Amino acid sequence: MSACRALRRLGPRRRIALPAAFAALAAVALTACGSGTKTASGGDTKFVQGTGGVTVVSDRSERQAAPDLSGKTLEGKDLDVAKDYRGKIVVLNVWGSWCNPCRAEAKNLVTVANDYKDKGVQFVGLNTRDPAPAAAIAFEKEYGVPYPSLYDAEQKLVLRFPKGSLNPQAIPTTIFIDRDGKIAARALKALSEDELRRTLEPLVAEK
Template sequence: MSLVRARFRRSSRRTTGGRATLLAVATLAGALTLSACGGSDGGKPVSGSGGNYVTGASGISTVSRAERTEAPKLDGETVRDETLDTTTLKGKVVVLNVWGSWCPPCRNEAKYFATVSKEYADAGKDVAFVGINTRDNSKQSAISFEENYGITYPSLYDPAGKLMLRFPKGTLNPNAIPSTIVLDKDGRIAARTLAPINDEQLRSMIEPILAEK
């Protein structure tokens, strides 16, 4: 009888340990899912500073001209099977928007990006918009998203999120979806937000950098 009880206890420990492991994995997966679509501040106002940048009450982080870091080369195939290299856009203010068709906050802000990008294009200003489409399993999903929301600028197709990892650690990198990063005319990282934004917020990120001489 004691042998049976001993075997039962060992079996119970293995089952409990297995359940604990599965629970830990599920918890981690859930955390990753929650952080995968939305800013780290949940869209709430943030203030403070960190590294060489300052985050204002709007949740938009900025870097002074003297402290800016060169942005990485972002290149590859777009969702429409064209090629794109962001380093060729130096001389313009570049607006990078990381998005996925599966992401509700991305859908919420898409109309603003469509509107503002068209405004700058129609005005002939030196501003280029580039999307980075990530975690979409097919280009068709991304294309349908662009057509639904009137997005006319190109988006690099990055289903595995490899382009996001090119940004140097400690800089204003796009570690949430959606993320928006603005590069100055020298190709340096000047501003970032990790939350969905509206048209006014988007313009507020672009205009000061565009005005720089």
């Protein structure tokens, strides 16, 4: 299911609420997703539409740095993605326990996270819009999620992504960060195992 269709099926209360500064970006993403065009926004950045609706930046020199992604996990532990996972490929999944597409892709994320943990790949969740951690923790237990999730109920971390970058514009969103800490790809939809692997393999192969 595409991100657009997923958001249409979710009621207004379940859609991601973006401040006015990001409303235009959200509109661009939804329009592009619905029309099949690229979701790129922002002048000179050379985004390339990959397979399965995943937008990638194949030219490493064109990638933008990921923002500071640090804070408390659902369990209340400190996590600094750039510091704790320096030199690793990071797969950042923006999700909520209330999100049906998030449930649909959870088992795929878990399987691929386990398969790639010895290949220098670290999965990290970014839980948003859950008013308290309890429901999100129960979600992780239900699906056997082996990686940590930053707790971002008010979407402060989500909004740290720079304008014009491959920033989160829907729930779920999955962002792929290369070993240099730069944003290499983004998916605005629930991902299958094959889509996750196809996006990861070129990044794993980079030297």
